[in-house]
Amino acid sequence: MNERNRRAFLVGVFGTVAIFAILFFLVGARRTVESLLAADLALVAATIGLALCWLAAWSLMLRTVLATLGVDVPIGKAFFVYAGAVFANNVTPFGQAGGEPVAALLISKVSDSEYETGLVGIASVDVLNVIPSISLVLVGVGYYATDAAIDDRLETAVASAVALIVAIVLAMLLVWRRRDGLIDRLPAIVAPRIGRLGVTRFDAETLEADLTDRLGRFFENIERVATDRSRLTAVIGLSLCGWLFQTAALTAAFAALGYSVPPYVLLFVIPLANLAGAAPLPGGLGGIEAAFVTLLVPTTGIEASAVTAAVLIFRGAIYWMPVLIGGASVSAFGVRALR
Numbered sequence: 001m002n003e004r005n006r007r008a009f010l011v012g013v014f015g016t017v018a019i020f021a022i023l024f025f026l027v028g029a030r031r032t033v034e035s036l037l038a039a040d041l042a043l044v045a046a047t048i049g050l051a052l053c054w055l056a057a058w059s060l061m062l063r064t065v066l067a068t069l070g071v072d073v074p075i076g077k078a079f080f081v082y083a084g085a086v087f088a089n090n091v092t093p094f095g096q097a098g099g100e101p102v103a104a105l106l107i108s109k110v111s112d113s114e115y116e117t118g119l120v121g122i123a124s125v126d127v128l129n130v131i132p133s134i135s136l137v138l139v140g141v142g143y144y145a146t147d148a149a150i151d152d153r154l155e156t157a158v159a160s161a162v163a164l165i166v167a168i169v170l171a172m173l174l175v176w177r178r179r180d181g182l183i184d185r186l187p188a189i190v191a192p193r194i195g196r197l198g199v200t201r202f203d204a205e206t207l208e209a210d211l212t213d214r215l216g217r218f219f220e221n222i223e224r225v226a227t228d229r230s231r232l233t234a235v236i237g238l239s240l241c242g243w244l245f246q247t248a249a250l251t252a253a254f255a256a257l258g259y260s261v262p263p264y265v266l267l268f269v270i271p272l273a274n275l276a277g278a279a280p281l282p283g284g285l286g287g288i289e290a291a292f293v294t295l296l297v298p299t300t301g302i303e304a305s306a307v308t309a310a311v312l313i314f315r316g317a318i319y320w321m322p323v324l325i326g327g328a329s330v331s332a333f334g335v336r337a338l339r
Contacts, residue, residue: 013282015279015280015281015286016281016282016285016286016287017286018286019281019286019287019289019290020286020289022290023286023289023290023293023308024308026304027293027304027305027307027308028304028305031303031305031306032305032308032309032312034305035257035305035306035308035309035310036309036312036313038257038258039256039257039309039313040255040256040257040258041256043252043253043255043256044252044253044256044313046252046256047249047250047252047253047256047313047314047317048316048317048321050245050246050248050249050252050317051245051246051249051317051318051321052321053245054242054245054246054249054318055079055082055083055086055321055322055325056079057238057239057241057242057245058082058125058129058238058239058242059075059078059079059081059082059083060075060078060238061082061125061128061129061235061238061239061242062078062081062082062085062107062121062122062125063075063078064231064234064235064238065120065121065124065125065128065225065231065235066078066107066111066113066117066121067231068224068225068228068231068232069113069117069120069121069224069225071107071111071113071117071121072111073110073111077110080325080326080329080332080333081106081107081110081111081329081333082125083322083325083326083329084103084106084326084327084329084330084333085100085102085103085106085107085122085326086322086323086326087322087323087325087326087327087329087330088100088102088103088106088326088330089103089283090282090283090285090319090322090323090326091282091283091323091327092282092283100119100122100123100126101119103118103122104116104118104119104121104122104123105118106118106330106333107121107122109333110333120222120225124222124225124235125235125239127172128232128235128236128239129239129242129243130168131236131239132236132239132240132243133243133271133274134271135240136240136243136267136268136270136271137267137268137271137272138268139264139267139268140264140265140266140267140268140269141268143264143267144262144264144265144268144299176219176222179219183212183216183219184212243267243270243271246270246318247263247266247267247270249314249317249318250266250270250310250311250314251263251266253310253311253313253314253317254302254310256310256313257306257309257310257313259300259302259306259310261296261300261302262300265296265299265300269292269295269296269299272291272295273288273291273292273295274288274291275291276288276290276291283319285319288315288319289308289311289312289315292307292311292314292315293307293308293311296310296311
């Protein structure tokens with residue numbers, strides 16, 4: 001890990017610790033710990049099992065996308081590769097934005113594919129996961145509105161999420177519409193600057209040609225994924241299964257503490273809270289937990305300390321379990337990009 005990445009990581013860790021300290025101060029650390037100690041271990045194990053089902057569903061997403069790109073990865077290996085990708089996302093700032101390059105390197109290494117292919121594969125999984133999440137937010141909020149009044153905080157969260165998603169989609173469409181111009185002009189702008197940094201043995205002209213070729217293959221691979229309708233439908237279905245497994249896992253976490261939560265609340269809370277993963281924290285750690293508590297306390301009516309305990313059980317399965325499995329996978333596959 002170079003000095004710049006080390007500083008960013010340390011800043012992220014400090015931010016995470018600060019957020020957790022404030023969260024525990026506000027909700028009551030002692031009551032939260034007491035709730036955790038009283039948790040039903042069988043249901044905690046069920047939470048972990050459902051989290052594994054989520055990880056398996058989204059690893060099959062990655063395998064299906066890679067198959068569309070002509071890359072065959074066995075099911076077992078796909079699971080560990082995706083766990084490694086989640087590990088990369090969870091230990092780098094800005095979540096997916098920070099971990100995707102490392103995940104792409106991991107995919108290309110274990111599958112002997114081009115780096116651009118691995119990048120399209122993991123980026124496609126992340127983007128396609130947005131489609132079911134939007135549907136779940138709309139369905140969950142719509143059902144919740146029939147049973148209770150939507151307060152200003154929830155209305156602001158939903159509006160912000162929709163605005164962010166619309167902005168991202170519009171930006172992606174703009175890039176796609178102007179892809180030919182980007183392929184023609186971007187390498188000519190970037191190559192001379194990289195050449196002056198002295199980080200490559202190629203001259204600017206050779207580097208420009210290489211970047212043009214790689215960028216062209218990148219957009220070609222995106223088009224292949226977008227036009228294979230049968231596999232695209234399967235991928236979206238697997239994404240939906242993954243979101244539902246997460247919903248079931250959080251339901252089990254609350255049940256471990258003796259609480260029952262309406263599933264339709266969790267349907268929209270989980271995607272909304274995960275938007276906090278865009279914060280400059282390692283995998284959104286701390287920010288996502290705080291977002292969960294902020295959304296769940298008013299929508300469930302459960303005391304903040306119990307909600308925090310349930311969220312910690314859930315995030316222990318969703319965040320820390322893939323870190324352990326994925327970290328071992330990255331090490332076993334011999335990827336050193338995080339160092």
